[in-house]
Amino acid sequence: MKFIAFVSQFAIPGFILFTVLYGAFKKVRVYDCFVEGAKESLQVVVNIFPYLLAIFIAVKAFQASGVFDFLKAGIASSLTAIGIPPEALSVALIKPLSGSASMALFTEIVKTAGPDSTASRLSGVIMGSAETTFYVLAVYLGAVGIRNTRYLVPVCVIADALGIVIAVLVVKIFF
Amino acid sequence: MNIVWIFLIAVSIVAATATGRLEALTKALFEGARIAVETSLFLLGIVALWLGITKIIEASGLIHHISSFFRPFITRLFRAIPADHPAISSVTLNLLANFFGLGNAATPLGIKAMRDLQSLNQDKHRITFEMMLFIVLNTASIQFIPFTVVGILSEMGSKNPTAIVLPTLCATIVSAVVAVLVLLLFRRLMR
Numbered sequence: 001m002k003f004i005a006f007v008s009q010f011a012i013p014g015f016i017l018f019t020v021l022y023g024a025f026k027k028v029r030v031y032d033c034f035v036e037g038a039k040e041s042l043q044v045v046v047n048i049f050p051y052l053l054a055i056f057i058a059v060k061a062f063q064a065s066g067v068f069d070f071l072k073a074g075i076a077s078s079l080t081a082i083g084i085p086p087e088a089l090s091v092a093l094i095k096p097l098s099g100s101a102s103m104a105l106f107t108e109i110v111k112t113a114g115p116d117s118t119a120s121r122l123s124g125v126i127m128g129s130a131e132t133t134f135y136v137l138a139v140y141l142g143a144v145g146i147r148n149t150r151y152l153v154p155v156c157v158i159a160d161a162l163g164i165v166i167a168v169l170v171v172k173i174f175f
Numbered sequence: 176m177n178i179v180w181i182f183l184i185a186v187s188i189v190a191a192t193a194t195g196r197l198e199a200l201t202k203a204l205f206e207g208a209r210i211a212v213e214t215s216l217f218l219l220g221i222v223a224l225w226l227g228i229t230k231i232i233e234a235s236g237l238i239h240h241i242s243s244f245f246r247p248f249i250t251r252l253f254r255a256i257p258a259d260h261p262a263i264s265s266v267t268l269n270l271l272a273n274f275f276g277l278g279n280a281a282t283p284l285g286i287k288a289m290r291d292l293q294s295l296n297q298d299k300h301r302i303t304f305e306m307m308l309f310i311v312l313n314t315a316s317i318q319f320i321p322f323t324v325v326g327i328l329s330e331m332g333s334k335n336p337t338a339i340v341l342p343t344l345c346a347t348i349v350s351a352v353v354a355v356l357v358l359l360l361f362r363r364l365m366r
Contacts, residue, residue, distance in 0.1 A: 004320055019228055023235040030231055033290035037230025044286060045215055053211040058183035065187035066194045078185035090263050107327055115333030124328060128321030128343035129350055131314045137176065139218070140310050143286040144293040148301040151361040153176060154306070156314050159354035164313070166353065170346040
């Protein structure tokens with residue numbers, strides 16, 4: 001673990017160091033090159049901004065509307081019956097929408113249910129194996145201005161749902 | 176995305192009206208706008224950093240070494256990327272950054288990869304299969320060690336915070352494979 005943590009910490013500085021030295025060795029004007037590349041980011045972020053705005057407004061509104069509590073109350077009893085802690089479901093539902101909200105929720109679950117409980121472990125596995133899907137979609141599609149996404153969104157939603165099922169099964173097998 | 180957005184907005188406003196949370200909802204709308212600005216500014220910084228670095232990689236020719244090393248893996252999945260195209264290295268670097276949990280490098284490199292993939296696109300408004308595959312791999316979040324989660328567990332006094340590492344890795348790999356299979360299934364059905 002320590003070694004992997006070190007590799008992870010060293011990866012970015014090490015990579016940048018290598019790139020800069022390699023560039024200098026190949027007689028590239030490294031500084032000018034860096035500045036020229038960095039300049040492009042303005043246009044990129046200008047393109048992404050409206051997409052991000054749209055998705056964040058929708059997600060925040062959805063969180064504030066109380067739909068989640070409604071959903072949770074509806075599914076909680078049936079989940080408990082088959083041995084899945086209902087807290088983990090909230091993490092699974094919020095993770096695709098908001099990274100910070102799911103992280104806050106996860107911390108809350110660990111606090112109340114205990115760090116070695118099934119609820120915490122299942123939520124942890126979901127946190128690690130799911131992604132903030134709609135943020136990724138907004139940023140990546142916004143960066144290139146794609147309008148026609150064909151079947152991408154249904155694929156992502158189905159894959160997210162299956163991901164939750166897989167996380168539940170894996171935790172059942174391991175613990 | 177159109178349908179998703181209509182759904183989120185409509186359901187939220189109707190539900191908030193029904194549960195009497197209209198004030199909180201209005202606040203949340205403006206909160207969303209504020210977070211979008213903050214996130215964009217943050218993105219501006221890290222995207223600039225990585226576009227600067229990748230420019231050096233391209234200008235120094237390092238990109239050819241990265242591409243030729245990872246070409247066998249990448250072109251097996253992304254068949255439409257020609258040999259020695261910049262997309263090979265940006266896709267590779269993004270997937271590696273994801274794998275090692277380096278979020279601040281993964282997103283900018285992913286943006287770069289999307290731009291490189293877009294340069295191969297004939298119809299600039301219509302997504303290509305390669306772009307969809309790339310996004311699906313990113314949303315499956317293949318990650319070696321979930322450091323943040325392990326950190327929280329150990330901070331809260333877990334006896335064995337790393338117990339979730341192996342299950343998470345298994346779950347993330349299986350769900351990535353399943354996600355790609357769903358994508359391939361859709362491609363077959365939509366033909």
